[in-house]
Amino acid sequence: MMPASPPEPVVDLTDPAVLADPLRGYDRILAETPVCRARLPGGGEAWLITGNADVRAVLAHPAIRNDPAGLPGHGARAQERTLLALGTPEEHLPYLRASLLSLDGAAHTRLRRSIAGAFGAAKVAEMRPRLRRIVHDLLDTLGGTVDLLDGFAYPVAMTVVCELVGVDEEDRDAWRRWGKVLVAADPAEVAVTMGEMFASCHALVDRRRADPKDDLISAVVAQDHLGDVEAVALVVFLVLAGHETAAHALSNAALALMRDRAQLDLLLADPELWPAAVRELVRTHGPVQLARLRYAAEDITVGGVLISAGDAVQVVLGAANRDPDQFTHPHEPDIRWQAGQGYAEGHVGFGWGPHFCLGAALARVEGEESLRALFERFPDVHPVGEPAWVPLPRGRHREALDVRLT
Template sequence: MSTSADDGTATGLPTVDFMDPELLRDPFNGYSRIRERSPLALVRLYGENQTALLVTRYDDVKTVLSDTRFVNDPAGVPGMEVGNIRDQLIAARGIEPEYAKYVVEGLLDADGAEHVRLRRLVSRAFTARRVADLRPRVEAITERLLDELGAAAEDGVVDLIRHFAYPLPITVICELVGIPEEDRGQWREWGGRLASMTSDLNGPLRDMVAHIQELIERRRATPADDLLTGLIRAHDEDGDRLGDIEMITMVLTLVLAGHETTAHLIGNGTAALLTHPDQLDLLRKDPALTPRAVHELMRWCGPVHVTRIRYAAEEIQIGEHTLRRGDAVMAVLVGANYDPRRFDDPETLDITREADAGHKETHVGFGAGLHYCLGAALARQEGEVAFGALLRRFPGLSLAVDPAELEREMVPGSWRLARLPVRL
């Protein structure tokens, strides 16, 4: 069967509204129902006259993430002109071309040699050894934030998102990149406004770009031991390695991606443990389970549910369906992570869940293939340190509201708590 994402005539496939309130409220069951009905579904995006194909099952999601015949840039589809849905959605959101280029021309959207070139410029900062060297600093930041929780509490209750889950990863990534301490609160605000997609996006983009340009000039005058200085050196010594827009886009991508998802992994994971006392008790009794717990929390309540749009560069078979060249697809990570074809009892949170022999992770919360999350090792480490220290420092930690009252930000394709009120 041939399906097409651009003409809306994918006969026989279920149609999904990305903004469906029920899907936003319960994406785990929602995408699972879609997955069991069909390996593919047609999705309407953000109420616009644009559609793509959702790939929902584990093996098929791994194919989309790992097969180089799927490209991020539709210009890489040979022999035909394919409209860039991402560009159209950005325009529909009112983002001016002057700022749009900073969100569509970077590492996350590049393919092939371009992707390799950009990734190599920053990958050394995220190797397993470099991340391990960062652990003492991550632990020190964590302990300081936990020291301050009591002062932020009112009647023993504190918002863990505001006072811990966000400050930890944004402090770590800003130190790594080279964002001064006094500017980090502003970056958190900018990131929140961009992620919410509910307000004008030109303002925060304009301010972030201007701030990065200012930092670049400062670092040129006074180099430091940070990633920004390294990027400036690569740009100034060999402009072919890194262009002006690319350098700004790289900083923007690293800071935003380096704290938003980790913050919500910590928030979602803490809420999950506090509502599953059996798993919380296991982790308290055996802290050595923490690395496995982080993987399971990433599978069970990870913050990213749907990937960026990719395009079939040639005809590709997905199950019984044939994707045509130029078809737009989105991989549903939460569908894959809850797929009973891959995971036993996937709806159950089980921090003792075994990974396959010889593999560090089986979930796709961090993606897969060439675009596997660059900062995955750092995010896992931050999660391990955060959960371990939080449970050790506050043995009586509990939710301050009924779980049903936890307020979430209804952002399609993601799972984010607006607040996490806990009693220390």
């Protein structure tokens, strides 16, 4: 007997109401239909998962894959045909296949382990003094009315990840431009941008192979089991994720604290609370709403709903982080409550399961040092006007964050 077709979508993630206010839109879906069919940005349909327990279960489930190749209803090159239709040159496909985000199982574990040491707690602790100096040197140049996103969050995030990976200073403006193009996802620009990125990374790999430095890319190219394509794919993944997401995490958190004086006063009076504050702000104001699309390799049941092998699954990290069944104060940061949880990650702002964010420890320290320095230097900093949101169903990004530093 043929399996029943999935029900028609009940929500549309490109709905203007969702785009205008993703937080409220996803929270409504969580309250009404926590496991449902949805129409996705860019076309296609998937099961939408919004509850915290269900999201964590899906992301940790061994039958959930990032790569749909070979699954029922998915030809070996189905995803690649979609990319080609959007203008992706065929020669770019090997880099996309080699990305950490595209791999599952042993291939993913092997590649992740090759760089995990650079993001471990010990290495991040070594980086903290340098990160603190980057932040303070940048704040020394700021005053008056500034765009905190372009003038502070982006430069901090870009400098930190590029120094770690080994991207030369003269190339960093190009990475900033490439990141903006890829977030906007205009097919007319994406293909050209990806070609420029891959060419730049190949040149970097060649330079580090000829003249190794004390950086991550030099360590990567020294590993004989990693080829140039994998090395280039790693650089692209790390630099894009390490500056684009981190910059908006800092911006979102800064504005949240400007608007919640009681929480900010707690931090100014007790700086030991900053680690808890960063964890809580990632939960309530994280920049990533939707995780990467995943696929069921076998029939599974989520929230009492059967998801068939081959079905696409879209988890909503933002809704899971505001689930009232999981959090006492779901919508607003509660720093003292978070401090009482120790270092347990009850939220999914950094993902969950085998694809948990590799740079989570670095992102936490970056947040602690950047936000603490900003507010200790300028305790009365306040926004100028109402920041505009970029209408993205997958992310919570502002176009700018103009503030007055006083």
